[in-house]
Every structure is written in structure tokens, then in C-alpha cells.
Amino acid sequence: MDYTAILERIRDDVQPLLGKGRVADYIPQLGKVRPDHFGMALVTLDGRCHAVGDATVPFSIQSISKLFACTLAFQLLGEDLWQRVGREPSGNAFNSLVQLEYEQGLPRNPFINAGALVVTDVLCSRFVQAESALVQFLRRLCGKDGIDYDGEVARSELAHADRNLAMAHFMKSFGRIEMPVQAVIDAYCRQCAITMSCEELARAALFLANGGVVPWSGERVLAPSPTKRLSALMLTCGTYDEAGDFVYRVGLPAKSGVGGGIVAVLPRRWAVCVWSPGLDHSGNSLAGVQALEWLTTLTGQSIF
Numbered sequence: 499m500d501y502t503a504i505l506e507r508i509r510d511d512v513q514p515l516l517g518k519g520r521v522a523d524y525i526p527q528l529g530k531v532r533p534d535h536f537g538m539a540l541v542t543l544d545g546r547c548h549a550v551g552d553a554t555v556p557f558s559i560q561s562i563s564k565l566f567a568c569t570l571a572f573q574l575l576g577e578d579l580w581q582r583v584g585r586e587p588s589g590n591a592f593n594s595l596v597q598l599e600y601e602q603g604l605p606r607n608p609f610i611n612a613g614a615l616v617v618t619d620v621l622c623s624r625f626v627q628a629e630s631a632l633v634q635f636l637r638r639l640c641g642k643d644g645i646d647y648d649g650e651v652a653r654s655e656l657a658h659a660d661r662n663l664a665m666a667h668f669m670k671s672f673g674r675i676e677m678p679v680q681a682v683i684d685a686y687c688r689q690c691a692i693t694m695s696c697e698e699l700a701r702a703a704l705f706l707a708n709g710g711v712v713p714w715s716g717e718r719v720l721a722p723s724p725t726k727r728l729s730a731l732m733l734t735c736g737t738y739d740e741a742g743d744f745v746y747r748v749g750l751p752a753k754s755g756v757g758g759g760i761v762a763v764l765p766r767r768w769a770v771c772v773w774s775p776g777l778d779h780s781g782n783s784l785a786g787v788q789a790l791e792w793l794t795t796l797t798g799q800s801i802f
């Protein structure tokens with residue numbers, strides 16, 4: 499399969515969509531990103547990377563961090579993690595508060611903000627600095643030492659974190675958050691502000707396509723069964739309130755973020771990351787979803 503040729507065709511075909519959609523600006527620092535970026539990188543299990551466009555340009559991974567934070571928490575707690583957070587799509591916006599009240603503060607899944615805050619709470623209770631543990635983990639996953647969070651983006655989000663603070667306080671009132679709320683929010687904002695490129699994110703997600711093992715280092719991140727379960731959660735809950743439409747169009751487990759990145763995996767073959775900051779109405783990258791739809795169509799490869 500000539501993945502490079504396919505990615506080049508996708509890059510050309512996606513041009514009319516670049517600059518369309520809305521760059522997330524509720525975190526002011528994110529609003530400064532040029533909307534017409536496009537990058538895509540696909541890494542196969544043998545470590546070969548096929549990339550086009552801005553595939554090496556670092557961007558704010560935002561909610562994609564929830565995938566890796568959840569992986570760490572799943573490593574630490576195993577199945578007990580699901581006492582703290584559910585596994586169902588929420589059918590609500592990623593930052594919605596309504597469901598939490600009638601479900602006694604138990605978040606629907608780890609990929610909406612409420613669930614991710616519980617996951618970060620787990621990490622805060624285990625590590626002196628949860629965000630540093632996550633950064634170290636990501637460095638190991640993709641084999642790159644330079645990965646870190648962007649202090650400006652973290653401060654920008656912290657200054658506008660009222661809704662996440664409200665959510666965390668609300669869950670604490672139900673006994674769902676163990677650590678001090680401010681510590682959890684600080685760590686959460688820093689984890690969302692981690693910057694990585696498409697190439698780095700595709701490499702970091704490759705263990706999911708490889709039964710839980712990082713191909714180049716041999717590190718076992720998760721056993722095969724939890725790897726399957728985490729991928730299943732990505733399929734049902736990884737792309738905001740549009741996961742049904744996303745999987746209809748793309749046919750891959752994926753996790754997106756409001757920075758415009760989307761990571762997706764094809765078990766036993768490859769991991770891919772696409773980035774374009776213009777978002778559709780649901781918060782997924784407009785050009786990114788289209789690019790992934792073309793990828794699975796042109797290659798004939800998806801989980802179905």
C-alpha cells in the first residue's frame with residue numbers, strides 16, 4: 499500500500515476545506531492559531547512514518563491528552579477505574595454539567611471533561627505532579643524527549659476554567675473527586691496544553707494498534723484486553739457528541755481535541771494523526787474528519 503501517495507492525494511483534495519470551520523477561541527491562546535494548517539502522519543507497526551503538510555508542527559493536543567491520561571489511570575487501577583467513571587457515550591456536549599446532577603456526579607465516560615477530571619484526580623493522587631507523569635509517559639510512547647506542555651496555553655485555559663472548576667466542585671460534593679479541586683484543575687489545564695506534532699501523536703498512539711506494546715521499545719503499556727477495551731471506548735466516545743457520525747464516516751477508533759487534532763488507530767496495522775484547527779459544529783476538526791474518511795475509503799482499510 500503506497501500510504502505516502504494516498505496522503506498526498508488527501509492533502510490536495512482537502513485544500514478547499516482549509517480555513518473553514520471555527521478555531522476554538524474559548525481558550526484565548528488557542529484562538530491565535532492560523533486556521534489553514536493541515537498535517538497528517540501515518541505510522542505503521544514497523545515504525546515507518548508517512549507524512550504530509552504540517553505533520554511536524556507542534557499543536558495543542560487538548561482533549562487528545564484524555565486518551566493518554568486514561569491509559570495511565572487504567573494501568574494504575576485496572577477495572578476499578580470504572581467505579582470512578584462510566585463507559586457510555588454522554589449524548590451531551592463535552593463540557594456539559596446537566597447529566598452530572600441526575601447521575602449523582604458520576605461522569606459518563608473518561609473522554610468528556612467531567613470524566614477526564616476524575617481521571618486526572620486519579621493521577622494527582624498517585625503522582626506528585628500528574629502532568630509531569632503524563633509528559634514522561636508521552637515521551638516514552640513516542641520516543642521523543644522534547645515533548646512538554648505550553649505554559650502560555652495552560653495559563654490561558656486556567657484563567658478561563660470556570661466551567662471545569664464548577665464541574666470539579668460539583669463532583670467533589672458527591673465525593674467523586676479525592677484531591678483538592680484546584681490541584682486537579684491545574685494539572686488538567688497543563689495536560690491539555692501539551693504540544694505535539696502529528697508524527698509524535700501517531701507514534702504515541704501506536705501501542706493501541708499493537709496489542710498494548712510500544713513497537714520500538716517493547717514496553718508493554720496495557721495487556722491486550724484493556725487495549726481492546728480502551729479502543730472500544732474511543733470508538734463510542736472519542737469524538738465528542740458526534741461519535742456515531744464519525745464512526746459511520748471513518749470506521750476507526752479515534753480521539754479528537756479542540757486544538758484540531760484527531761488520533762485514530764487501525765488495530766494490527768497503523769496509527770494516524772491529522773491536524774487542522776478549523777472545527778465543525780461538534781468540535782471535531784472539519785478537514786481532519788474528511789481526511790480520515792478519505793483515508794479509510796482510499797485504502798479500503800478500517801475496522802469494519
Ligand code: GLU
Binds near residue numbers: 559562611655662687
Ligand atoms: N482543555 C479543554 C477544555 O477542558 C479541552 C477541550 C477539548 O479538547 O475537548 O475545555
